[in-house]
Structure formats: C-alpha cells, structure tokens
Amino acid sequence: MDFNYLNDKDLLYFSKHILLPNIGIEGQQKLSSSEVTVFGLGGIGNLITTYIASAGVKKINIVDFDTVEDSNLQRQINFTNSDIGFHKTDVIDKYLQSRFPNLSVNKFSNKILSTDEVDSITADSDIVLDGTDNFEVRKIINKSCNSNNKKLIIGAVEGYSGQLLTVMSNKSTCYECIYEDLTDNNSCSESGVLAPLVGMISSMMAMECINILTGNNPSYENKLVLVDGLNISINIIKTKKKQNCLICSQPYEKI
C-alpha cells in the first residue's frame, strides 16, 4: 500500500467521514491509500465504483467484458442512452474520471476465464468486490482470493432477492462452501431485477468495504445476508466453513 497523506482540499472534501469516530483522519488516509478491484459493472458495479471513489479510494480496477444495452439502463444508473454499444469499462472509466480527477482507474475488458487472470488483476488490491452475474466467474474469483489471501465481498440481486457475504480469506465461509453445486446454468443474468434493491445491496457492500479498509471489523463474515425487496426485510443466516471445501479447507496454498 502506498501511503497517501491528505492535503487541505481532502480534509474539507472528506470532513464528514473524518468526523466519524471509527474513521477519523487515520481511517481516511487508509481509504486514500487503498486499492480496490470491482468485478462486474452491472447495477452493483455502477454504484459501488462511485461510492468507493467518492469515499476517497484512489486506485480502482474495473473488470467487465460487456457493452451497454438498452435493458441495462433501468438499474445501471451511471449509463445513459448515448452509452449504448460502448464497453462498460470505457463508460465507467470516463464517468469516474470526470467526477474524481485524482482517481487512477485500470480497465480490464476481457471475459474472466481463469484464476491466473484474477490473480494478476487483484495482485495489489486490498479488497475485491464481486458484482458479477455468473456463478462460474464468482467461483473463479472466490478461488483466486482464497489462494492469495484477499478479502472478498460478494453481492448479487435476482428478482426480489438480494444476497451478500464477506469472505475473509481462509478464515470464514467462502462462496464455494455455500454454493458448491451451482453452475453456469444457474446464471441470474436472464432474470428480472428490482432496480432499487441493486442500490441497497451496493450500498451495503460499499459500507462493508469502507469499514474493513478503515480498520473496522467486517459485518457479513460467516453470514449470508438475504434482503427481500418485496416485503422489504433482511434475514441473516449464520454460515459455517465446510470442512472439506475444495477452496478454503487448504489454507494459504495455491489450488
């Protein structure tokens, strides 16, 4: 981590964070010195990149192979009609640079097919945020993060259901422990999505990310948070590491 000291402008810009007892100047400096990788620039990726950048993170890697389509605009709120057909990475990069001129954005527009690619992209990242809509890709990201001792926050929305969990590598329940049997055939990319629920899950992921980066404890470790957008309720299920999990039962070893 390259330590970034705050200048006078930063102190004013981030004053409402600095006033928070669990952030303060020290926490804000940690945020400004952090690197975060965001996989997936759908509804979750749109919002979470904005929140993380506005919170002061200065280095963000964005990963998505897709282009903007008409059906994205309902919930992927940084995209407009004029972005249709363009790569999501290019559009989000342009958007973030226009709002946060001191932000360093690295774009990756290839489809993620292997842990090697994830290893390389996230090599210097303090936290990995997964907002993808594909189970196989989520498993690849989970595997890479557990092999490389990276903290991972996973969020998803399908229909009226939002889900969230945090994986503190090799310590807590991982994605594979919970979703071992899911395959690409279960992809949620073709399902309906309640747009504001995406905002809620994104905000919860951003809060978790900011809390962890500023040295506070994770809230969703060993928990599966289920948000019901129809009845507007939150259910938290305690989870346990699977003893024979293919990914996290072998600590700190490349699989």
Ligand SMILES: [Zn+2]
């Ligand atoms: Zn596991």
